[in-house]
Amino acid sequence: xxxxxxxxxxxxxxxxxxxxxxSVELTQACLDAIEGADALGAFVHxxxxxxxxxxxxxxxxxxxxxxxxxxxxxxGIKDLFCTKGVDSQAASRILQGFKPExxxxxxxxxxxxxxxxxxxxxxxxxxxxxxxxTSVYGNVVNPWKVDDRALTPGGSSGGSAAAVAADLCxxxxxxxxxxxxxxxxxxxxxxxxxxxxxxxxRWGIVAFASSLDQAGPMTKDVRDAAxxxxxxxxxxxxDSTSADIPVPxxxxxxxxxxxxxxxxIPREYRMDGMPEEIEKLWADGTAMLKDAGAEIRDISLxxxxxxxxxxxxxxxxxxxxxxARYDGVRYGHRAKLAQGDGITEMYEKTRAEGFGxxxxxxxxxxxYVLSAGFYDAYYNRARKVxxxxxRDFEQVFDSGIDAILTPATPSAAFGLGEMxxxxxxxxxxxxxxxxxxxxAGLPGVSLPAxxxxxxxxxxxxxxxxxWEEGDLLNTAYALERAAGFVxxxxxxx
Amino acid sequence: xxxxxxxxxxxxxxxGAKHDWELVIGMEVHAQVASNAKLFSxxxxxxxxxxxxxxxxxxxxxxxMLPVINDFCVAQAVRTGLGLxxxxxxxxxxxxxxxxxPDLPQGYQISQLYHPIVGEGEILVDMAPGVARKVRxxxxxxxxxxxKSIHDMDPAMSFVDLNRTGVALMEIVSRPDIRxxxxxxxxxxxxxxxxxxxxxxxxxMQNGNLRAxxxxxICRPGDYxxxxxxxxxxxxxxxCEIKNMNSMRFIQQAIxxxxxxxxxxxxxxxxxxxxxxxxxxxxxxxxSMRSKxxxxxxxxxxxxxxxxxxxxxxxxxxxxxxxxxxxxxKKARFVTEMGLSEYDAGVLTAEVANADYxxxxxxxxxxxxxxxxxxxxxxxxxxxxxxxxxxxPVSPGQLGxxxxxxxxxxxxxxxxxxxxxxxxTEGGDPARIVEDxxxxxxxxxGAIEAAVDQIIADNPAQVEKAKVNPKLAGWFVGQVMKxxxxxxxxxxxxxxxxxxxxx
Numbered sequence: 001x002x003x004x005x006x007x008x009x010x011x012x013x014x015x016x017x018x019x020x021x022x023s024v025e026l027t028q029a030c031l032d033a034i035e036g037a038d039a040l041g042a043f044v045h046x047x048x049x050x051x052x053x054x055x056x057x058x059x060x061x062x063x064x065x066x067x068x069x070x071x072x073x074x075x076g077i078k079d080l081f082c083t084k085g086v087d088s089q090a091a092s093r094i095l096q097g098f099k100p101e102x103x104x105x106x107x108x109x110x111x112x113x114x115x116x117x118x119x120x121x122x123x124x125x126x127x128x129x130x131x132x133x134t135s136v137y138g139n140v141v142n143p144w145k146v147d148d149r150a151l152t153p154g155g156s157s158g159g160s161a162a163a164v165a166a167d168l169c170x171x172x173x174x175x176x177x178x179x180x181x182x183x184x185x186x187x188x189x190x191x192x193x194x195x196x197x198x199x200x201x202r203w204g205i206v207a208f209a210s211s212l213d214q215a216g217p218m219t220k221d222v223r224d225a226a227x228x229x230x231x232x233x234x235x236x237x238x239d240s241t242s243a244d245i246p247v248p249x250x251x252x253x254x255x256x257x258x259x260x261x262x263x264x265i266p267r268e269y270r271m272d273g274m275p276e277e278i279e280k281l282w283a284d285g286t287a288m289l290k291d292a293g294a295e296i297r298d299i300s301l302x303x304x305x306x307x308x309x310x311x312x313x314x315x316x317x318x319x320x321x322x323x324a325r326y327d328g329v330r331y332g333h334r335a336k337l338a339q340g341d342g343i344t345e346m347y348e349k350t351r352a353e354g355f356g357x358x359x360x361x362x363x364x365x366x367x368y369v370l371s372a373g374f375y376d377a378y379y380n381r382a383r384k385v386x387x388x389x390x391r392d393f394e395q396v397f398d399s400g401i402d403a404i405l406t407p408a409t410p411s412a413a414f415g416l417g418e419m420x421x422x423x424x425x426x427x428x429x430x431x432x433x434x435x436x437x438x439x440a441g442l443p444g445v446s447l448p449a450x451x452x453x454x455x456x457x458x459x460x461x462x463x464x465x466x467w468e469e470g471d472l473l474n475t476a477y478a479l480e481r482a483a484g485f486v487x488x489x490x491x492x493x
Numbered sequence: 494x495x496x497x498x499x500x501x502x503x504x505x506x507x508x509g510a511k512h513d514w515e516l517v518i519g520m521e522v523h524a525q526v527a528s529n530a531k532l533f534s535x536x537x538x539x540x541x542x543x544x545x546x547x548x549x550x551x552x553x554x555x556x557x558m559l560p561v562i563n564d565f566c567v568a569q570a571v572r573t574g575l576g577l578x579x580x581x582x583x584x585x586x587x588x589x590x591x592x593x594x595p596d597l598p599q600g601y602q603i604s605q606l607y608h609p610i611v612g613e614g615e616i617l618v619d620m621a622p623g624v625a626r627k628v629r630x631x632x633x634x635x636x637x638x639x640x641k642s643i644h645d646m647d648p649a650m651s652f653v654d655l656n657r658t659g660v661a662l663m664e665i666v667s668r669p670d671i672r673x674x675x676x677x678x679x680x681x682x683x684x685x686x687x688x689x690x691x692x693x694x695x696x697x698m699q700n701g702n703l704r705a706x707x708x709x710x711i712c713r714p715g716d717y718x719x720x721x722x723x724x725x726x727x728x729x730x731x732x733c734e735i736k737n738m739n740s741m742r743f744i745q746q747a748i749x750x751x752x753x754x755x756x757x758x759x760x761x762x763x764x765x766x767x768x769x770x771x772x773x774x775x776x777x778x779x780x781s782m783r784s785k786x787x788x789x790x791x792x793x794x795x796x797x798x799x800x801x802x803x804x805x806x807x808x809x810x811x812x813x814x815x816x817x818x819x820x821x822x823k824k825a826r827f828v829t830e831m832g833l834s835e836y837d838a839g840v841l842t843a844e845v846a847n848a849d850y851x852x853x854x855x856x857x858x859x860x861x862x863x864x865x866x867x868x869x870x871x872x873x874x875x876x877x878x879x880x881x882x883x884x885x886p887v888s889p890g891q892l893g894x895x896x897x898x899x900x901x902x903x904x905x906x907x908x909x910x911x912x913x914x915x916x917x918t919e920g921g922d923p924a925r926i927v928e929d930x931x932x933x934x935x936x937x938x939g940a941i942e943a944a945v946d947q948i949i950a951d952n953p954a955q956v957e958k959a960k961v962n963p964k965l966a967g968w969f970v971g972q973v974m975k976x977x978x979x980x981x982x983x984x985x986x987x988x989x990x991x992x993x994x995x996x
Contacts (some may be wrong), residue, residue, distance in 0.1 A: 082557045095556065102550060104557060204557040211797035239559050240799050318797055321591050324600020325554040329653065343651070347593055368593070370792035379794060 004029035005167045009073050009224040012170055016062050016072045021179030023062065023072030025114050026170070027055035030074040033168045034118060039493040042153075042163040044079060044137040045087040045120035047209055058114040069251075070231045071114030076172035079120045080127055081107045081215075082204040086117075090206040091135035092125045094354025095332045104204025105214045105236045106173060113231045118169050122159030126323065127180055127208040130430035131156025131419060134358040142188055142413050146454045151413040154184030154430075161188040165489060171219040171228050175205060177212045178311055179409075179434025182446035185218055186408035186459025189448040189481075189487060192218040193225045193473065196466045197441035198243035201236030201388045207322040209315040210241075212438040222447060222477045226250035229469060231268075245467055248337045251469035258478040263288035264401040269302035269433060271410060277452045278407045285449050285460045288482035289475070299401060301392040304436060306385045311435040312428055313369050313382035319359075320366025326354060344412075362422065386429045390440045398467050403475045406433050408446040408459035433461060443469045445476045449483040457487065497825045497835065499617075499625040505673030506714065509756040513527050514711045517720075517729050518677050519669035521706040522684055523662045524694040525638065526569045532561030532637050532661035533603065540700050545655040552659040554598035559798050565777030566661040567802065568812060569693040570610050570635050573663055575813050576691045577630050583809070586632075588803040591792040595653050596640035604664075605634035606793045611803065616687070617821055618671075618680045621719050622835035628680055629668040638662050657701075663694070669708065669729070672717070674748040678741040681705055690845045698739045707735045709748055710765070711755045730755065731765040735772050735779055747772035751779050823848055831860030840868055846882045847872075856863025858896055866896055870913050891916050894923035903927060904934050905983060935981040938989065941973065944981070945989050948972045956994065963996045 005025045007015070015021045031048050051074065058072035080087045082100035089095035103111065106305035111117070124134040131152040132140040140158040142151040143166040153162040157174035161184035164172050174181040176194035187190030193216045200215040207213060208364030217228035230251065235244040265286055270279075290296050328334035328350030335349035355363065369378035396404070410432055419427050442463055449460040460479065504515045534549035551558040565727050574581050586608040589601040611633035618626045619661055638660035644651050665684065671677050685703055688694035710730035712720075720728040733755070735747050750772075755765050769778040769788075818826075818841045827838035827848075841851045841864060855863035857972055871892060875885060895912055898904045904912060912932060916923055927933050935941060948969055949956055961967035969990045974981055 027834045082555075088556070090556070097558070100555065100557075102555070202557070203559050207798075209797070238561060240561055241797075317794060321589050321601055321794070322794070323590060324593065325556070325598060327593060327595075329595050330553055330598060331555070343595060367792065370794055372790045372792075375792075375794070417645065 003167070005033045005170070007170060009170050009227050012073055013069055013227070016372040017067070023055040023058040023116060024052060026072065027051050027074045027118070030118055030169050033166070034276055037166055037168050037493050039141065040143060040162050040166055040168070041138055041140045042122055042159040042166070042168060043076065043119045044091070044122045044159065047117060047119045048088055050086070051116050051118045053481045054111075054114075054116045057444070058116060061114055061450040065449045068231065069227050070110055072116060073170050074116040074118050075110065075228075076118050076121045076160060077107055077125050078157055078160050078173050078175060080175050080206045081173060082206065083107055083117065085118065087120060088206070089136070089332075090126050091123045091137055092326075092354065092356070092359065093136045093333055094326045094351070094488045095206075098332050100204070105201035105238060106205065106232045108204075109234065110173070115231065121157075121163055121172055123265060124156035124158065124180075125359050126206065126319070127156040127175055127177055127213075128319070128358050128362055129155040130179070130183060130427050131155050131414075131416070132184070133416065133419075134356050136356065139416055141493075142415065143491075143493065144413060144456055145489070145492060146456060150416045151456070152187065152416050154409075154413060156180040156461055157184050157192070157218060161185055161190060161192070164190045164218050165187070165218060166491075168491065170226055171217055173215060173232070174218040175213055175215050176434075176438065176465040177208050177315060178438050179431040181216045181218060182434050182444055182459070182461055183409050183430055185446040186448070186457070187413035189457030189485065189489070190218060190220060191225050191445065191447045191476070192216060193229060193445040193469065194437065194443065195229060195233055195469050196243075196443045197438075198241055199233040199443070199467070199469065200238040201234075201242045203236055203238040209318040210322060211318060212315060214438075221479045222380060222445075222473055223251060223254055225445065225476075226254055226470075226473045229473075243467070248470050250473055253474050254477045255344060255474060256481055257293075258289060258475055258477045261294040261475060262400050263289050263294045263296050263475070264299035264396055264404040265296060266299050266301045266304065266406060268301050269406045271432065274407075275411055275452075277412075278410065278458065280457045281450045282405070282407050285479060285483070288479055289405065292478045292482055294475075297401065299396050299399075299404070301389075301396065301436070303385060303388040303392050304344070307389055307436040307439055308428060308432055310382040310385035310389070311431065311439060312365070313378050314386065314439070316362040316366035316398055317370050317379050318366070320363045320370065323355075323359070323363055326351065328354070358424075386439045389436055393440045393442060393463075402465070403462040403472055406461045406463065408433060408461040412452045412454070412456040412458055437463050442466055443472050445472055447476050447480055447483075449479065450485065451487055457485070465486035496821070497623075497828060499623055502620045502624050502626055502672070504717065505675070505751055507756060509760050511760050514752070514756050515714055515717055516673055516748065517669045517710050517712055517717055518671035518748065519708040520667045520671065520677065520680060521708070522665045522681065523704045523706075524573075524665060524684075524688055524696070524708060525702045526635075526661035526663055527692060528563065528566050528569060528661055530563055530565070531659040532563055532566050532635065534659055536659065538660050542656055543989055544652075544656060547656040548658065551718050552598065552599070560603060560796075562799065562802065563661065566612070566635060567804065569661075570633060571695045571804070571809055571812050572664055572691050572816065573665075573688065574611030574633055575634070575809070576687050576693070576819055577611075577614035577616060577665075579630055579633065580612035581809050582608065582610055582612055583804050583806060584608065584801055585610040587796045587799045588793045589796045592789045594639065594642070595651065596642045596655070596658065598655065598658060602637050602639065603796055603799070607795070608801075609634035616667075616680065616683055617834050618676060619839060620676065620679055622839065626670065626672070626676055628670040631666045631668050633663050633665045636662050636664055637863075649744070672759055674745040674752075677707060677748055678745045681741060681744060683820075686843060690817055690819055695974060698741075701739055703739070705738050705744055707738065707744060707748060708732045709735065709751050709755075711752055711759065716798065727739035730759070731767050732912060733765065733767065733779075734769045736769055736782060738772055743772055743774050746774070746777060746989055748778055750777060754779065827860070831855060831864075833860055833864050837864045837868060840872075844882065850882050850885070850889050852897070854893050856893070857979055858893060859900070861990045862896055862900075863893075864891060870910065871961070874913075874917055886920065887913070887917050891923055898923060898927055902982060905979070908934065908979060931980070933980060935977050938985060940995075941977070941981050942986055943988050944973050944976050945969070945986070945993050948976065949993055959994050959996070966990050966994060966996055969994065
């Protein structure tokens with residue numbers, strides 16, 4: 001029998017329903033895998049007791065015969081999600097010891113369906129980063145290695161990506177503000193979808209940039225992404241930006257049939273200095289979809305080049321305001337004060353101690369772009385660019401394009417510490433293919449489609465029409481079948 | 494709709510050491526929306542609860558918590574806008590006003606800087622019968638209140654109470670159309686009156702339900718008219734803002750003081766510095782809170798957690814259809830249809846409960862008489878006991894009954910006052926009391942004639958004197974009234990005395 005932790009969600013679900021395994025067995029297999037994987041740094045708060053208790057409850061429910069798809073399936077939850085009574089600190093020192101009295105809507109929905117939470121997953125602090133190196137818990141190590149070089153799993157959902165890739169859990173939740181699901185998925189050879197903005201409730205997820213943040217699943221394949229997204233999304237009256245739109249049966253839409261679908265290849269995504277292997281992967285992916293019966297069309301998204309700068313104005317602006325609540329007054333870290341210190345010193349010391357450098361950088365950038373005299377030049381301008389980017393996509397979709405194919409990242413996973421001395425903008429360039437999707441609020445899926453010559457996974461991204469995740473996942477499913485990516489990292493941890 | 498004509502009051506002129514000066518005042522009134530729940534959370538707004546007991550997760554700005562608009566508060570803002578004859582914006586949006594303070598858990602206040610829900614309106618501020626100032630409203634927006642910082646409970650620590658955090662406020666912003674301290678107080682009084690009629694704000698100033706920021710500048714006579722013609726603020730002086738006043742008296746005192754302070758500066762050759770000031774009622778002076786340089790940069794931007802607030806015209810129309818009669822209309826109706834003086838109509842319409850009471854009394858009766866009894870007898874008596882109309886021991890039906898007895902001639906006005914006191918203190922049906930206690934006025938001329946004859950017979954000397962000095966007839970009337978226990982109809986007595994004495 002295969003090791004249970006290596007199963008996909010779909011396989012495990014079917015085995016549970018057939019009575020071949022129990023949730024307790026699945027959960028125990030994952031807990032054992034997690035115990036032996038501290039070197040990866042993926043799980044930062046382990047909750048084995050809660051997991052086994054929920055597994056037992058799930059087994060009882062399955063025995064009664066009307067369990068939802070996620071029932072009994074062990075998963076990991078990104079630390080950005082507030083989980084009731086369990087540490088939830090967004091990988092930040094400022095939320096040290098914070099145990100919320102509430103459960104995020106997304107994790108509550110998973111819980112309601114019977115999913116089993118194994119623990120909380122590492123990430124970049126407040127989801128700000130593309131390498132999982134800004135976490136207060138320390139970095140995550142990619143299960144994929146080249147020689148003995150430790151690589152980044154990507155970020156910000158690096159813990160989720162590493163945990164799924166290393167089979168520590170069957171799947172994990174992620175969040176994506178500028179690529180935080182799709183880039184780590186690509187770096188670790190797994191699948192991740194950021195749904196349409198408004199598909200998943202943001203309630204109970206620590207906010208980074210409210211107009212861009214979306215939760216999504218990080219899974220071993222496209223079918224799992226469909227199954228888990230189904231459980232995560234839906235209208236939530238507690239989130240005013242959550243859409244009251246019916247959720248179709250995503251898994252049922254996975255036919256693999258893309259005949260007659262029109263796939264757009266945006267010329268602006270062909271960047272100077274892009275590695276040849278990425279070029280080739282993209283061309284291969286295009287060919288596969290064509291072979292599967294899709295029509296390929298060159299398209300233009302003319303404002304693409306302004307997306308990254310606009311994103312790095314809007315996201316920090318919102319973050320600077322969203323993170324103002326971490327002031328040491330009500331919860332989380334509060335600095336020790338000196339004699340005579342007042343409220344200003346309390347704020348300054350608390351925030352200086354509580355926030356890491358990248359978070360501080362973004363809070364300062366955000367504060368700057370919103371200040372009197374700079375607002376129009378930066379924030380308002382970035383909003384206008386955002387409108388233009390959105391319109392680029394609308395025009396393309398209006399012209400009959402069903403999905404857009406691009407690389408997920410400009411490179412394969414890079415070495416941990418490699419960017420330490422680099423200009424922060426070098427790190428931000430990791431998001432170049434993904435931020436446009438957040439700015440336009442569209443669904444985007446990243447799936448592994450090949451290996452580079454070092455043997456590292458590379459991902460392709462498909463971008464879909466708003467609210468058409470089902471159709472998008474089906475296109476991804478066709479590509480997945482054609483690419484036949486089955487490589488797994490060799491276990492070294 | 495009825496409108497009363499009015500004249501515009503003269504602006505207040507203050508004599509400085511060198512010149513005369515006028516005041517230009519604009520106000521920002523923060524009115525707490527009358528609502529059971531907060532603007533973006535389901536937490537209660539009840540006043541006087543245990544500290545930090547009316548706090549939802551979103552009010553405490555717990556991580557990941559999101560605001561959801563309370564539709565009722567939106568309806569209240571729309572209702573207020575309609576009551577101020579203002580333009581309702583079907584599309585408005587919320588912005589974040591960012592600043593750090595311990596009683597502001599989010600680190601920002603959700604407000605409406607760029608697109609307020611209510612646009613331009615107006616308020617007619619009554620100064621005296623026939624004299625009123627039309628003050629233009631610039632805008633009304635919805636925003637969250639902050640919590641309360643408490644610095645005097647412990648020498649080393651400060652405390653924070655979040656009960657008020659997130660309570661809905663309407664910020665009602667006027668144009669600089671107010672021209673003196675009395676007008677400023679009258680403006681707040683009128684605004685409060687309208688809000689209370691609408692039921693959109695309780696207007697309890699002691700509880701901080703209604704607070705006013707006053708923007709004040711001085712100018713030389715004639716400059717304001719230039720501003721009016723051009724809308725160019727350079728004709729006016731530099732303004733100072735006096736923050737957060739919650740009493741009409743303090744508003745007037747603060748403006749008086751601030752005007753004289755500014756005049757003294759300018760007349761001494763100095764310049765008024767634009768700044769925010771606080772009024773200290775104990776010292777009777779304003780003092781600087783923060784200068785323009787220290788002013789916060791609030792970094793306003795659209796709140797990404799909230800969608801734009803879009804409302805339907807039909808919904809607004811429904812609210813408009815449900816508006817009550819407002820003070821100006823009611824007053825005009827009392828004057829034109831019920832024949833009241835504008836003064837009396839003003840007194841009766843000051844509070845809607847008073848007006849309602851009066852209308853019940855006046856129903857089917859003489860309006861003026863009803864007004865006299867409500868204002869002079871009832872209000873006077875209630876005031877003596879420090880009671881509100883809602884606590885009145887005399888119901889409109891009872892008071893109406895007393896008036897009916899007068900009208901029928903069953904009792905005299907004097908007896909009626911005694912009767913009122915009995916009803917006020919003991920209760921009961923006025924007609925019954927009159928019957929049971931024999932208070933009914935004697936109109937039977939036979940009985941009166943007999944009494945007159947008796948007095949004349951008993952006082953021949955007085956009769957002789959009266960023939961010389963007819964004014965003495967009053968003495969006879971008094972004697973007859975005494976003899977009948979005050980129940981004789983005074984007019985009938987007088988007529989019979991005159992006739993019998995042959996005057």
